[in-house]
Amino acid sequence: MSRYAGAHISIKDVSHRYRSTMEPAIADLSLEIEPSEAVALIGRSGCGKSTLLHIIAGLLKPTSGHVVCDGREVNGPSASRVMMFQQPSLFPWLDVSQNIALGLRFNRRMNEASRRVGELLELVEMSSFRQRNVQDLSGGQQQRVALARSLALEPDVLLLDEPFSSLDAFTRASLQRDVRRIARDRGITLVLVTHDVNEAALMADRAMIMRSEPGRIVSALQLNDVTANSNPDDHFKVAREALIEAYENAVGLSMGHASHSGESPTRQPDKALAS
Numbered sequence: 001m002s003r004y005a006g007a008h009i010s011i012k013d014v015s016h017r018y019r020s021t022m023e024p025a026i027a028d029l030s031l032e033i034e035p036s037e038a039v040a041l042i043g044r045s046g047c048g049k050s051t052l053l054h055i056i057a058g059l060l061k062p063t064s065g066h067v068v069c070d071g072r073e074v075n076g077p078s079a080s081r082v083m084m085f086q087q088p089s090l091f092p093w094l095d096v097s098q099n100i101a102l103g104l105r106f107n108r109r110m111n112e113a114s115r116r117v118g119e120l121l122e123l124v125e126m127s128s129f130r131q132r133n134v135q136d137l138s139g140g141q142q143q144r145v146a147l148a149r150s151l152a153l154e155p156d157v158l159l160l161d162e163p164f165s166s167l168d169a170f171t172r173a174s175l176q177r178d179v180r181r182i183a184r185d186r187g188i189t190l191v192l193v194t195h196d197v198n199e200a201a202l203m204a205d206r207a208m209i210m211r212s213e214p215g216r217i218v219s220a221l222q223l224n225d226v227t228a229n230s231n232p233d234d235h236f237k238v239a240r241e242a243l244i245e246a247y248e249n250a251v252g253l254s255m256g257h258a259s260h261s262g263e264s265p266t267r268q269p270d271k272a273l274a275s
């Protein structure tokens with residue numbers, strides 16, 4: 001499978017009001033995301049994370065400001081910017097390989113389907129499930145199929161809105177690692193919305209901490225810089241502790257014992273932000 005480079009995303013002074021009478025969900029938000037970078041948006045419920053992700057995806061038009069992706073203004077959804085949600089939303093009347101090939105069919109690329117579906121099934125470690133009915137799969141297996149479907153069109157940008165939050169801890173940990181590995185290998189730009197500090201520490205190069213009323217970015221932490229001088233075995237622990245400290249400083253909220261624990265994501269998977 002060919003490598004492809006991720007896109008540069010430029011978010012310029014973006015504000016969004018769902019209704020003119022409402023307070024803005026996000027206000028004057030600017031952010032530059034480099035090609036192939038993995039950025040986590042973290043913050044408490046209602047601070048505008050999903051709103052921002054939908055605007056980047058082109059599923060929502062901002063009230064003001066704009067998003068430019070590789071030099072082109074985002075005016076609507078595109079196959080090069082794919083979004084994964086908490087629910088995998090597979091089509092129950094199609095089997096695993098047909099679900100994965102769906103994007104290729106819509107984009108009139110069915111001639112590639114048989115080769116690409118095989119490669120993608122291997123990539124997400126689902127080769128033995130090719131002809132399975134998707135209703136017979138576990139939640140984690142369904143998310144793997146949704147991931148393969150998202151990758152079928154070779155996107156430049158993968159947008160994740162808490163896609164692993166309904167999975168059990170072990171399944172979540174393996175998907176977090178696999179998505180990160182795949183995005184890194186292929187250079188896909190990753191924007192990840194999460195409540196989970198562990199997830200951000202494990203998957204992101206940079207974490208943006210958001211606050212509400214109005215939704216905005218209040219702090220940024222370059223996780224690569226934080227871990228640069230530590231032993232690779234300690235990267236996760238160091239990143240996680242730095243992120244908790246940055247979050248507490250930015251939001252003024254203590255996360256209690258979470259900041260002193262160095263447990264691995266599989267042992268301590270649920271460090272959701274205190275709310």
Ligand SMILES: Nc1ncnc2c1ncn2[C@@H]1O[C@H](COP(=O)(O)OP(=O)(O)OP(=O)(O)O)[C@@H](O)[C@H]1O
Nearest residue numbers: 018019025043044045046047048049050051052215
């Ligand atoms: N369709 C909508 N209509 C009106 N208001 C909305 C709509 N969607 C979101 N909002 C409001 O916009 C603000 C930001 O919502 P958003 O869903 O972006 O937050 P979030 O950070 O993703 O929260 P969560 O972590 O709970 O998913 C909230 O105050 C929310 O109530």
Ligand SMILES: [Mg+2]
Nearest residue numbers: 049050051193
């Ligand atoms: Mg949300």
